[in-house]
Amino acid sequence: MDFSIQKIVENSEYQLIPLQQGDFESLYAVASDPEIWKQHPNKDRYQRGVFENFFKGALESSGAFKIIDKITGEVLGSTRFYDFNEKKNSIFIGYTFYGTKFWGKGVNPKIKKLMLDYIFQFVDTVHFHIGKENIRSQIAMERLGGQKIAEEEVAYFGEPAKTNFVYEIKKENWI
Known part of the structure; x- marks a missing residue:
């Protein structure tokens, strides 16, 4: 199996589609x-200008996705693999x-499971940066x-560094 951090990943409910320049407006409609x-x-x-910078960084990461509900076709939000x-x-x-209308509906754990099931075919450890607040x-x-395994300052593409916690999930502990 070919390792790629930006290929279509999907299950029966959701599809993670590699982010493209033409996705800006549909994603910003959620992010605004x-x-x-x-x-x-x-x-x-x-804010549009701040999100434009975020979107540019997402494209340049070559690991970003838009998240689609396969039944409704709605854009739910975005996620990415990075720092292999x-x-x-x-x-x-x-x-x-994710858009707030998708909060509390079990979307995040399903998307993370989809991503972890895919990426654990290739790596042994997955880390997550989570903002301190x-x-x-x-x-x-x-x-x-x-x-939670660490705390570090993380500077995002063109933005000031902020304190983040680092979380870890190991393949051997993933069900």
Whole structure:
């Protein structure tokens, strides 16, 4: 099987499609809600100019996806694989956001399961950066079995560094 951090990954409900330039407007329509970013380290990402920078970084990462509901065709949000480390046989999953209408409906654990099931064919460890103030995402990560292993400053593409926790899930612990 060919290892790629940006191929279509899907199950019966959702499809992760590699992000393309033409996806900006549909993704920004979701991301323009300030509520999404309230607990996030970069709270102004709902602003068009700030999101344009985020989107540019997502495209340049070559690991970003738009998340589609296969039944309705709706864009739910975005996520990505990044920072593959061949020596440590690890990768990060992150930069995930969903429209608020999809919160509390079990979407995030299903998307993370889809991504983890795929990527654990190729790596032994997956890490996640979670903003220090993002309690909602920390709880979601712990529900998935993630273990907090570190705290570090993370600078995103053209944005100032912010404190993030690093969570880890090992292949041997994934069900």
